[in-house]
Every structure is written in structure tokens, then in C-alpha cells.
Amino acid sequence: MPKATIKPQDFATLYEGFTAPVSRFDCGRKCAPLNGGEPVCCSTQNAVPVVHKVEFDLLKTRTDLWSKFKPYDYATKQIVAELTSDCMAIHCKGARHCERDNRTIACRGFPFYPYLTRQKEFVGIGTYWVFEDRCWMMSNLEIVDRAFVEQFIATYEALFVKDHSEFTTYVDFSASARRVYSRWKREIPLLGRQGELLIVEPSTGNIRPGRKKDYPKVAPFSSEKEYREAVKEAGGEVPKEGLRAA
Numbered sequence: 001m002p003k004a005t006i007k008p009q010d011f012a013t014l015y016e017g018f019t020a021p022v023s024r025f026d027c028g029r030k031c032a033p034l035n036g037g038e039p040v041c042c043s044t045q046n047a048v049p050v051v052h053k054v055e056f057d058l059l060k061t062r063t064d065l066w067s068k069f070k071p072y073d074y075a076t077k078q079i080v081a082e083l084t085s086d087c088m089a090i091h092c093k094g095a096r097h098c099e100r101d102n103r104t105i106a107c108r109g110f111p112f113y114p115y116l117t118r119q120k121e122f123v124g125i126g127t128y129w130v131f132e133d134r135c136w137m138m139s140n141l142e143i144v145d146r147a148f149v150e151q152f153i154a155t156y157e158a159l160f161v162k163d164h165s166e167f168t169t170y171v172d173f174s175a176s177a178r179r180v181y182s183r184w185k186r187e188i189p190l191l192g193r194q195g196e197l198l199i200v201e202p203s204t205g206n207i208r209p210g211r212k213k214d215y216p217k218v219a220p221f222s223s224e225k226e227y228r229e230a231v232k233e234a235g236g237e238v239p240k241e242g243l244r245a246a
């Protein structure tokens with residue numbers, strides 16, 4: 001495999017090209033009430049950010065927002081133990097201290113990953129399914145901005161050229177997605193390169209255009225009632241517009 005040639009400055013360039021928000025709505029207001037007031041993707045209780053060591057080298061020169069993550073239980077020790085030698089786990093000071101320009105590629109892209117077909121074609125972006133019961137955005141794919149999808153794809157295409165191991169990571173991850181959804185007997189929703197909904201039949205890998213009814217709605221984001229009950233159970237406060245994008 002060709003050795004990665006990626007340098008800290010390359011991440012600075014990638015950051016410049018990946019600034020679009022996922023949508024024009026502040027989705028953190030929807031998931032935070034279920035998560036002690038903090039957006040789900042910004043708390044290491046839920047998601048441990050994994051970065052290229054080279055990306056951390058860049059961030060260290062720009063900010064003190066990030067530091068090396070210290071595992072605190074069996075699950076987080078496992079995450080760190082399984083990292084490849086060019087990656088590391090880091091954590092930030094928390095959502096209140098967020099610096100937009102110093103977010104990692106993973107922060108900018110959440111909750112999406114690059115989806116590659118069996119033929120290794122980069123056809124669109126999939127969602128990190130383990131978060132589907134906590135991430136409101138994953139049940140609202142119809143409001144994802146096309147500019148975000150385009151920037152996401154351009155960023156990962158550039159990254160794959162610089163570091164082939166990133167490419168193979170997502171080839172493997174997409175294969176895992178097909179296995180998991182196949183076991184669940186569910187189809188995989190993707191956003192295609194122009195932001196359009198695509199549906200993958202996981203056992204064959206075949207892709208068809210999605211229809212309106214194919215947009216996923218996962219509990220507790222599938223009804224106002226379920227959402228309100230879940231927020232109440234978590235001791236949070238329901239946003240005044242409820243589940244609706246606003």
C-alpha cells in the first residue's frame with residue numbers, strides 16, 4: 001500500500017473547503033435535551049473523535065481546544081486499543097467552547113461517512129447507524145443541504161488521494177454497513193453526490209433512487225409523542241417547536 005503523504009497543512013486546506021453546515025437548522029437543540037443538555041456528537045460519552053495524528057499536529061498549532069483522550073472504561077479502552085498507528089483519539093473542551101474553524105473533519109461531517117459500493121465507487125454518504133436513536137439529523141435527511149454533501153464528498157476525495165488507508169477504511173466500513181443492515185433486514189439510506197436520496201438493498205448492494213416515504217424516521221424521532229416522552233424521561237426540556245425543523 002502506498003505510504004500516506006498527508007501533512008498538517010493538507011488538513012488546513014481540507015478545513016477551508018469544508019465549512020458548510022449540515023443544514024440551516026441548529027440540530028443540537030433537538031438531541032441535547034435527550035443527552036443532559038449537550039449535543040450527542042459533542043460528548044465523548046457518546047462519540048470518541050478519532051483523528052489522524054497529523055490532523056492533531058495541525059490543531060495543536062491553532063488552538064488549545066483539543067487534547068489527547070484518556071479512556072475511562074472498558075469500551076473506550078477498546079476504542080483506543082483498536083486504533084491504527086497513524087490515528088489517535090482526542091477530545092475537545094465541550095460544546096460551549098466550540099471553535100468552528102478548529103473542528104475536526106469528523107466533527108464537520110457528523111453524522112455521515114463516505115459510502116463506497118462493492119465496486120469501490122464513492123456514490124454518496126451514509127449515516128453512523130449506531131447513533132440513529134439519539135441523532136435527530138439522521139431522521140431528517142431531507143433537510144441536509146446540497147452544499148454540505150458536495151463539500152463532504154470533495155473533502156474525502158482529496159483525503160483519499162493523500163492517504164489511501166482512509167479509502168480502504170471506508171470500503172471496509174461500507175461493507176460492514178451492508179452486513180449490519182442485511183441482518184436487520186433494512187435498506188440503507190444514502191445521500192447521493194447531489195444530495196438526492198438513494199436506497200441500497202444491502203444483500204445485493206443494488207442502489208435505487210429513494211422516494212419521499214423512504215426517508216428514515218427512527219424512534220424517538222418518528223413521532224412528536226415519542227420524542228416528548230423520551231425527552232421527559234431524560235429530564236430535558238422539549239424545544240418549543242418540538243420535533244419539527246425550525
Ligand code: SF4
Pocket residue numbers: 027028029030031032039040041042110111134135136137138
Ligand atoms: S448531528 Fe445529530 S447528534 Fe450532532 S448535534 Fe445534530 S442532531 Fe445532535
Ligand code: SF4
Pocket residue numbers: 041042043092093094095096097098099102103104107
Ligand atoms: S469541536 Fe465543536 S463540533 Fe467538534 S466535538 Fe467539540 S464542540 Fe462538538
